[in-house]
Amino acid sequence: MPPLSFAVRAGVAMVCALTMGTPAAASSISREVIARPVRAKHPELKACFDEALDRNPDLPGGRVVTRYVIEKGGVVSSAVVTENEIGDTRMAACVRRVFMSLKYPQDWAQRATINYPLEFE
DSSP states (O other): OEEEEEEETTTTTEEEEEEOSGGGGGGGHHHHHHHHHHHHHHHHHHHHHHHHHOOOOOOOOOOEEEEEEEESBBEEEEEEEEESSSSOOHHHHHHHHHHHHHBBTTTOOOOOEEEEEEEEE
Protein backbone atom coordinates (compact mmCIF):
# COMPACT_ATOMS: atom_id res chain seq x y z
CA MET A 1 0.00 0.00 0.00
CA PRO A 2 1.60 3.36 -1.00
CA PRO A 3 2.07 6.10 1.60
CA LEU A 4 -0.75 8.57 2.10
CA SER A 5 0.41 12.03 1.05
CA PHE A 6 -1.14 15.31 2.02
CA ALA A 7 -0.09 18.92 2.43
CA VAL A 8 -0.94 20.46 5.76
CA ARG A 9 0.11 24.10 5.39
CA ALA A 10 2.86 26.03 3.71
CA GLY A 11 6.22 25.15 5.16
CA VAL A 12 5.58 21.54 6.16
CA ALA A 13 4.51 18.74 3.86
CA MET A 14 3.66 15.49 5.61
CA VAL A 15 3.65 11.92 4.36
CA CYS A 16 2.40 9.06 6.49
CA ALA A 17 3.97 5.61 6.10
CA LEU A 18 2.74 2.99 8.53
CA THR A 19 4.32 -0.11 10.00
CA MET A 20 1.86 -1.86 12.30
CA GLY A 21 2.83 -3.74 15.44
CA THR A 22 0.03 -6.31 14.97
CA PRO A 23 0.05 -7.49 11.34
CA ALA A 24 -3.28 -9.29 11.62
CA ALA A 25 -5.01 -6.04 12.50
CA ALA A 26 -2.96 -3.79 10.21
CA SER A 27 -5.81 -3.23 7.76
CA SER A 28 -8.15 -2.09 10.51
CA ILE A 29 -6.19 1.12 11.26
CA SER A 30 -6.75 3.80 8.67
CA ARG A 31 -4.01 6.22 7.77
CA GLU A 32 -6.44 9.05 8.44
CA VAL A 33 -6.84 7.92 12.06
CA ILE A 34 -3.04 7.83 12.40
CA ALA A 35 -2.56 11.21 10.70
CA ARG A 36 -5.28 13.20 12.48
CA PRO A 37 -3.42 13.79 15.79
CA VAL A 38 -0.20 14.63 13.91
CA ARG A 39 -2.03 17.19 11.76
CA ALA A 40 -3.50 18.70 14.93
CA LYS A 41 0.07 19.25 16.18
CA HIS A 42 1.17 21.02 13.00
CA PRO A 43 1.69 24.40 14.75
CA GLU A 44 3.96 22.75 17.34
CA LEU A 45 5.93 20.88 14.67
CA LYS A 46 6.33 24.07 12.66
CA ALA A 47 7.50 25.84 15.83
CA CYS A 48 10.25 23.21 16.22
CA PHE A 49 11.59 24.16 12.79
CA ASP A 50 11.07 27.90 13.32
CA GLU A 51 13.09 27.75 16.56
CA ALA A 52 15.85 25.86 14.75
CA LEU A 53 15.89 28.55 12.05
CA ASP A 54 16.13 31.24 14.76
CA ARG A 55 19.30 29.50 16.01
CA ASN A 56 20.67 28.96 12.50
CA PRO A 57 19.04 30.92 9.63
CA ASP A 58 21.08 28.94 7.07
CA LEU A 59 19.62 25.62 8.19
CA PRO A 60 18.48 23.53 5.23
CA GLY A 61 15.05 22.02 5.07
CA GLY A 62 14.73 18.28 4.91
CA ARG A 63 13.16 15.08 6.06
CA VAL A 64 12.69 14.10 9.71
CA VAL A 65 11.32 10.62 10.40
CA THR A 66 9.89 9.65 13.78
CA ARG A 67 9.13 6.09 14.81
CA TYR A 68 6.63 5.96 17.65
CA VAL A 69 4.53 3.39 19.47
CA ILE A 70 0.85 3.80 20.25
CA GLU A 71 -0.26 1.50 23.08
CA LYS A 72 -3.73 0.15 23.77
CA GLY A 73 -5.75 3.04 25.12
CA GLY A 74 -4.24 5.53 22.63
CA VAL A 75 -1.17 6.59 24.62
CA VAL A 76 2.17 7.09 22.85
CA SER A 77 4.74 5.15 24.90
CA SER A 78 7.89 5.94 22.94
CA ALA A 79 9.13 8.11 20.10
CA VAL A 80 12.52 8.18 18.40
CA VAL A 81 13.71 10.38 15.55
CA THR A 82 15.26 7.83 13.19
CA GLU A 83 16.23 10.21 10.38
CA ASN A 84 17.16 13.87 10.62
CA GLU A 85 18.31 15.41 7.32
CA ILE A 86 18.17 18.86 8.90
CA GLY A 87 20.86 17.89 11.40
CA ASP A 88 19.67 20.06 14.29
CA THR A 89 19.55 17.84 17.40
CA ARG A 90 17.48 20.33 19.40
CA MET A 91 14.89 20.38 16.64
CA ALA A 92 14.85 16.56 16.62
CA ALA A 93 14.28 16.58 20.40
CA CYS A 94 11.42 19.05 19.94
CA VAL A 95 9.80 16.87 17.25
CA ARG A 96 10.17 13.83 19.54
CA ARG A 97 8.40 15.71 22.38
CA VAL A 98 5.53 16.60 20.05
CA PHE A 99 5.11 12.96 19.02
CA MET A 100 5.20 11.85 22.66
CA SER A 101 2.28 14.22 23.33
CA LEU A 102 0.02 12.75 20.63
CA LYS A 103 -3.33 11.46 21.85
CA TYR A 104 -5.25 8.74 20.06
CA PRO A 105 -8.77 7.52 20.88
CA GLN A 106 -9.06 5.86 24.29
CA ASP A 107 -10.69 2.85 22.63
CA TRP A 108 -7.46 2.21 20.65
CA ALA A 109 -7.40 -1.59 20.70
CA GLN A 110 -3.91 -2.61 19.60
CA ARG A 111 -0.27 -1.69 19.92
CA ALA A 112 1.01 -0.04 16.73
CA THR A 113 4.46 1.10 15.64
CA ILE A 114 4.32 4.01 13.22
CA ASN A 115 7.04 5.51 11.04
CA TYR A 116 6.03 9.08 10.24
CA PRO A 117 8.17 11.16 7.85
CA LEU A 118 7.87 14.93 7.88
CA GLU A 119 9.35 17.18 5.21
CA PHE A 120 10.32 20.65 6.45
CA GLU A 121 10.99 23.49 4.03
